[in-house]
Amino acid sequence: MSNDPLVVFTPSGKRGRFAKGTPVLTAARQLGVDLDSVCGGRGICSKCQISPGYGEFAKHGVYVASDALSEWNSVEQRYKDKRGLIEGRRLGCQATVQGDVVIDVPPESQVHRQVVRKRAEARDILINPSTKLFYIEVAEPDMHDPSGDLERLRDALHEQWQLEKVHADLHILQIMQPILRKGNWKVTVAVHLGDQENTPRIMNIWPGFYEGTVYGLAVDLGSTTIAAHLCDLQTGEVVASSGVMNPQIRFGEDLMSRVSYAMMNEKGAEEMTRAVRSGMCALFSQISLDAGIDLNLIVDSVFVCNPVMHHLFLGIDPFELGQAPFALATSNALRLRAGDIDLNIHPSARVYLLPCIAGHVGADAAAVALSEAPDESEDLVLIVDVGTNAEIFLGNREKVLACSSPTGPAFEGAQISSGQRAAPGAIERVEIDPETKLPRIKVIGCDLWSDEPGFEEEISGTGVTGICGSGIIEMVAEMRVHGIVDAPGLIGSPEQTGSAAVFADGRTYSYLVYDATERGGPRITVTNRDIREIQMAKAALYSGARLLMDKFGVDKVDRVVLAGAFGAHISPKHAMILGMIPDAPFDKVTSAGNAAGTGARIALLNIAARAEIEATVRAIHKIETAIEPRFQEHFVNASAIPNAVEPFPILNSVVDLPRVTFNTGGGESGGSGRRRRRG
């Protein structure tokens, strides 16, 4: 065994013996320890900061003497005087090994650091940046051995950083020569490290050592809004977030109406493509302004969206997505350049679109799968992304199934008589008094219940304007629990229900939720037609989930994840009373927030995640609900509240649903009027 000093790195535990005088950075590289450096060990960038530990380390069997590392040298001292160093830190490229030593690599000095996600059940995001900065010294041109500036720059990347086959887009060639000379042949380059389709590419170049960073965008392109996070590609930090309305809304509120617009109007698809791209550019301008950075510093971007938005964004007519068999132009992930689709970020910036899963299960669903990782779940998880279409995953480590189900816009408050988008003034929570059978409500923007003192004053700014999606779910569930609606979905008469809020409304009954007419507002009611709409929407959702359970060969799931902004506001209990989701312990029903947006951010920050999600998507077994005979049967059963056949034992152990029936032979019956909607 060698007498060379032993070097132990933490937290990796990697260890090895090195000759006295070996720089710590060199030792780390030889052991494959994740220690960052942009300047390549020249004492400029300070990315390689380390914390030596001293004294006895029983765990590692090492005693570290006070002189285990070299004295501070002039480079290190100058750096500390000028920029400051955290107490106990050294520069890994300057400090050399003199004796046995234990060296901690703090998270900021790791390239592949973890970004902590807020939710307890979510995995942290591992940073594995697509684009890294490299400081290099380029050989000057020599008439005896003529070669291009780019070729010598590539040689430097190869010799100083072991990067091979690095290419440059034309844009870089156009700006490179004066920058090399301004930096006196020392430059910093941002290199996109490449992927399965592309060799590494120089994305940007600066004279001398560049103190800044480069950025990427994670974009969630929805039919209604476009939301983007601007991230520092080195640290993973979100430096700015912003959103705009999707300018395509003027061509149609929902996706089907946009597909129709493209079909009815020559150049209609082109118009919509221009609209969404210009909206995107406006968003990017805003976000770069917010962050105070140049748009040219944005060198990578990841987009998630549903298939119709995907096609319209790319300039592909969505015609085929409007009819069976719902054929995508392409389902694979796409790697493009910003210039290809007229984006206003760096013209060579990479554009990555996640793969689509099927004609109705888009890159946004793939992003949910990336964020929530059903394929890595030990227990059987049902993931539901509720929107106009619900995308549903069911799976665990063994296999993952996916489908989409046409819930329609009822959960977004559309096609509900008093429905509205979630906005201040919208009813979001409802409770019905067991005795009086009268409701009390909470509205967005106010913490008080409507029967609490001060409610009227608090809401005087907005008034009570309607019921949003999560409100209508609670409303219908409460009506069912308190015997105002029966299992088939019929509202009983005031006599049958014992509620003064029920009133005759044509051939059926309606329920008065809140009367704002005194203050010039609406009279907010739930009609039996509203109940029908919710029944159809929730039946579509449930029957999609149930179909996946059939295919998986199970009758229950271990947990349920509700994704999407809407999912974040649904009460698990009410959703289950409604029979919208399968029976499960309430505490096993959780919200994942904007999981599609999180998936986009993961794909942006961890280049390896892109290949991973592509493999995952290929392995996902897709079920097309439209052609599954059992879907229809499940749908009919699921039209009842909660369900005509499913026992819901966990729910029933907690909630006692009244066994009322209001059908007197003349009214509509639950489960009829089923319509299929797409879009």
Added chain:
Amino acid sequence: MSNDPLVVFTPSGKRGRFAKGTPVLTAARQLGVDLDSVCGGRGICSKCQISPGYGEFAKHGVYVASDALSEWNSVEQRYKDKRGLIEGRRLGCQATVQGDVVIDVPPESQVHRQVVRKRAEARDILINPSTKLFYIEVAEPDMHDPSGDLERLRDALHEQWQLEKVHADLHILQIMQPILRKGNWKVTVAVHLGDQENTPRIMNIWPGFYEGTVYGLAVDLGSTTIAAHLCDLQTGEVVASSGVMNPQIRFGEDLMSRVSYAMMNEKGAEEMTRAVRSGMCALFSQISLDAGIDLNLIVDSVFVCNPVMHHLFLGIDPFELGQAPFALATSNALRLRAGDIDLNIHPSARVYLLPCIAGHVGADAAAVALSEAPDESEDLVLIVDVGTNAEIFLGNREKVLACSSPTGPAFEGAQISSGQRAAPGAIERVEIDPETKLPRIKVIGCDLWSDEPGFEEEISGTGVTGICGSGIIEMVAEMRVHGIVDAPGLIGSPEQTGSAAVFADGRTYSYLVYDATERGGPRITVTNRDIREIQMAKAALYSGARLLMDKFGVDKVDRVVLAGAFGAHISPKHAMILGMIPDAPFDKVTSAGNAAGTGARIALLNIAARAEIEATVRAIHKIETAIEPRFQEHFVNASAIPNAVEPFPILNSVVDLPRVTFNTGGGESGGSGRRRRRG
């Protein structure tokens, strides 16, 4: 040994035994015989036509019976009735092997056919197309197994043509879906087969079987003119050729003045980039109009040009090329897309620029090396591409050296008092009568000598307007042979020379070549300053060649190739009398015509040639004349006519140069006034 029938293919000689009933195309593919097919053996494309031979083939040891191939089937018969087939031809995909047979693959049925070049010493061009057509049947979309149309199209290319990892640019995704349906899931695609930097790419798509072809452009981008050949990528045939003036001329006649324009004017380089690209687009529009084809059918292109044009075309400021050390932004070959540089051909069309050899030895010189292949020459060849800069190669199979030498524009008729570009009316041939010492001339556009009857009438349309480059070379050489100019380059007096054409002209003498003043034309003379200009130009050329000979360690070359339009018109004898090229047998001095243009065409038609020339250029040893001390010495010696020190034994064995000297101590002396010009 199997009893299966023996199949022998000619001209390849490949042979093998195949089961009775094997289609000839299948047998050919299994043996690796070069037999074309677009439809993959479906009897549609007729590209696989073959000629069976019958009777005794002693050479192959085969007797071919009349029933060696199957009877005509209905597919074959229908094709013949509808389209016709050359007598004796069969369709290789329909005719099956029934007995021993000898099958000839005619050149039209070979993918890698040869295109014959006109000159005897030139190699034929082997066709190895970058882009091929493939007819495929694509699986229809299936809701049970959702996948994108592109993915199923890629699967078809893989299964039916063994093409892997074929990608498509966005443009193809945008047009593909309706084409697939129009063709009822049968389409023809043009696939660029890829290269070291790029995976195969779908370039275009047509419904059903596409009867047409795809095209490529070989473009010679000169400082003065832009010339393009439009080629059929399948046959290699040139279908149209055209040229335009380079619109950059308005920014400066020669390259140095354009570099200056870029330095003096902000956005000057950008203006010139726009100008050359718009000229290029106009040329492409014209050429597609001439050929009657859509610009979108042009899917590949190759460009050759000098380094300054290279940079300006790409939008790179040529500033660095205007001063030592003449650093190129990039010297490697470039692979771009037409859209990257605003060309009006297919937006995804591939753009290939040959590598540059050095700061003054551009992609045009690389194209000359590709066309003339000094690296494959058995004997030692000197290749000179004469222009404002001369590019010079010296080499053989062992090694190749290259340099450029600043000849200046004198060989193009510039800076010569009566000089002009080669155009009708320009003097291109000169003979001086040994007795009278008076000249007779020939002008471009007239076959008669000026002393022949009818000359005046023949030239009445153009008149005699000046002397072009090849004319001035003959002029000066004739003056030297007939004792009107001495070795140092001084014109003698009428008395010294015995010529009535000599006249005093200031402090020196001039020589009257042709007096067109009677018909309102110019008085065409050669002044002593003109002689000086030619001396400097030819000395630069010779000393570059001589320097390469030094570096190679030789005193003579086996042959000399003159490239460029100018080279095609130079008389080898006169060039050697002038001392412009090294001593060599006259019949070993040949012209290669526009070798740069030919090189571009080779790179266009043979994709393997691109990798070859890149390797060749890397291996070429570059000599920078500006920093070689011996260049100056060679230049001084070469200023004399033919040379102050070189013996020129072959020339002297044929021509007896008079040992006159006219220097009376007061005139200029040869070899002074040397200026270095670049551009």
